Amino acid sequence: MHRLAASEVTKQVAAVGSEGSVAVWVAQTGRLLRRVTTHTGQVNSVDFSPDGEKLVTAGADGRVVLSTAERTRELLQLGVSAEVARYSPDGRHLVVGTLEGDVLIFETDTNKILEELNTRAGRIRNVAFSADSRLVAFGSADGTVRALDFRDGRLFAMVGHSGRVGDVDFAGSGDLLSASFDGSLRRWRLVGGIPLEIDALNARVADLTSARVDPSGTLRTIPNQSTQ
Numbered sequence: 001m002h003r004l005a006a007s008e009v010t011k012q013v014a015a016v017g018s019e020g021s022v023a024v025w026v027a028q029t030g031r032l033l034r035r036v037t038t039h040t041g042q043v044n045s046v047d048f049s050p051d052g053e054k055l056v057t058a059g060a061d062g063r064v065v066l067s068t069a070e071r072t073r074e075l076l077q078l079g080v081s082a083e084v085a086r087y088s089p090d091g092r093h094l095v096v097g098t099l100e101g102d103v104l105i106f107e108t109d110t111n112k113i114l115e116e117l118n119t120r121a122g123r124i125r126n127v128a129f130s131a132d133s134r135l136v137a138f139g140s141a142d143g144t145v146r147a148l149d150f151r152d153g154r155l156f157a158m159v160g161h162s163g164r165v166g167d168v169d170f171a172g173s174g175d176l177l178s179a180s181f182d183g184s185l186r187r188w189r190l191v192g193g194i195p196l197e198i199d200a201l202n203a204r205v206a207d208l209t210s211a212r213v214d215p216s217g218t219l220r221t222i223p224n225q226s227t228q
Helices: none
Strands: 004-007 012-016 021-026 032-037 043-048 055-059 063-067 072-077 082-087 093-098 102-107 112-118 126-129 135-139 144-149 155-159 165-170 176-180 184-191 194-202 208-213 219-223
Touching (some): 012 043, 055 093, 063 082, 093 126, 144 165, 144 176, 144 184
Parallel strands (some): 043 082
Antiparallel strands (some): 004 012, 012 021, 055 063, 055 082, 093 102, 102 112, 126 135, 135 144, 144 155, 165 176, 176 184, 184 194, 208 219
């Protein structure tokens, strides 16, 4: 889950607080800019728009909320928990994942739903975009990693994990990384339009909830600290 977000444009940091609130600070000084209550329960995810002007939050109350320095408004009310909401790097799309495995893709200019995917694979914990915004990937509770190609609408399914997928991220090379509660990290690549597993790493821990590639190209993994 993405409970911390940073904007390189506005040099601000946002973090999920208690009782449905989100706080925004100036990154360099730590000065609190605002604190806003966006949900009636737990906030599962927060993300900045690429221009840093908007925040999107997804909550256990099923709401997806957009907020700026001036106002807050509801984008969507679901019947189940909204687990994650992420902007594409080019700002054209917003993707929402739910507890029941639904993935909703919004066009940000109109806030209309362009596509709704029901994976029937359980909770969508995380989503990630390729650097060129062409691909969006998400992992689910059944261990499957999926990627949607915005260019032609193709949906790819990558099977290899034996436990639920905790996180996904794209490396600078364009390869897709997936971390699972089965303790493995896998790397995938689209070759001729076909997703191929390049390699797999046994992390030798009980489970992995996060995999991230930092700006230097170094892979960072985080083991799960809970029993959820």
